[in-house]
Amino acid sequence: MVLSLLSRAWRAGIVACCVAWFGSTDSRAETPVLSASIELMVRSPEPFGIAASSLTTGGLRDKWLGVRHRLDDEMVQLALCEGDRELCVSPAALKFLDIVDAAKLREGRARLGEINRAINLAIRPVSDLVQHGRIDAWTSPLATLATGSGDCEDYAIAKFVALRRAGIAPEDIRIVVLHDTISGDNHAVAAARLDGRWLMLDNRRMAMVEDASVRNYQPTFVIDQRGVMRYADAPLLADASRRITAPVTAGTLASFGSVTPATPGF
16 A cells, blocks of 8 residues: 555656646646655756766767866966956956855855846857857857857856856756757756755846746756766757857757766766
């Protein structure tokens, strides 16, 4: 009898969570409220509660590795400027440090919101084609702040690094690539976990929303300090030239590559 009840609870949990993530408001209203323990049993630790596997090859992985390489140099620049701001020769580094300092004065959701708001205001949306003469450029935070312009993943990368510098644990920070199920475009956002809930830090809005409240998007890829992961049920796009747009063109998701199961932790 106990096993039967647990089995029914497990099935109910899966159905209810799927409806909560992607269903309509009316459908959610008809779903029974689940206990916290059942929800934790069925949800992946990744944003949107969907399991993800690590990419071992592919264009998206190569882009992220390139960004990480440039971040190593920028971390040195930030450390030098933080040690002596009067002698800092990088206005972009000083601006980034000011954003992080302002966030550190706040706690919890207010800290995340400060970073989301400040970076949204510091960068204006410009396409890669206009800014770089090509449609496939990912830039690191100081490079983005130096020009004051970028596209959706440039915002997301800057927020990803700022969140970490502001003291958010690495296991609580992500970049998520989303597929717009209505327009067919793709979009990148930063995500931060607070009190067990993932909040989306989107360059399209100042207010942060939980992953469970996102509508008309299918999460396809998630990035953390380990690398790039593909969501288990992410659609394989037939058009490899599909571009991330927010609200204009950005990185190409070409050659997704092979995957291996993601390992926990960093």
